[in-house]
Amino acid sequence: MLLAFTGEFDMKIINALITSVKIKLKEVEQITRIQKRVYYIMVECLEGILGSYETTAKANPKVNPFSIFTLSRDADYYYFISGNYVLNEYMDSQKMMIDKINALNAEGKRELFRQCMTDGKINNYSADLALVDIAIKSNNTLEYEFKKVDSNTSFYIFQVKIKVK
């Protein structure tokens, strides 16, 4: 396990986590390209938690801010897992986007990235762009699960892995 954090995420915590992982990666990962990829995906996952929470909290400030993030590795892969509460009404669009990305080949993902970049929407956080970017950089399937908590909220678990070599 390289990193495990549970609690309320904010930019201060994210910066501390990023600094900690940067140091650990230099110790455990000799291949700089992999170091970079792990870094890229980790930052996107952490920003994803924050972006998702901010969107959710804007719609319903009572939503539980508790979130999780873990980064681990074994001989073959680095594993990224994030979890946070989301409103059920966002579930379907998120599922559709991830399924759409997973169905694409490498060039299809790049084409979708270009579409997201030029769609004219300019937001503080774009979940679609972040997801397709993670899919391109990980070169792996994006996995997800929504565990229903009540009639309003679910706990959204997102997982991705990248090959060590």
Add this chain to the structure above:
Amino acid sequence: MQALIIAGTESSPNIIFDAEKNIFEMKGESRPENAKAFYDPVIEWMKNFCTEALQKGSLKEKVVLCVFFDYFSSSSAKYLMNIFARLDELHKNNIPVEIKWIYSEIDIEMKESGEEFKKLLTLPFKFEVVK
């Protein structure tokens, strides 16, 4: 036009847009807490600069925007695209502009990101690798 100078932090890039000295640089890490709040004034500056250039129909010298990121988040990418697209308008109006995309030799992802931007724009990109 007053220069725009923003000092970099651990999560936001160093920016120098100085029309008088013809220095245009963006460097560092870009994952600001609030990408909109960070990039809005940058985009506003570039919008005014490009509007002025288009009205004049020329610039004293060619504009070379030097971009050297260690990392930029996907939320920053759209704002960068917006800045580059404004320069692209100058290029489409025959005003000489270029993006110098600098990347570390160990950072192939950054090179690929530059290539993606290049595909979306018409202005010239010059790639420079540093050790």
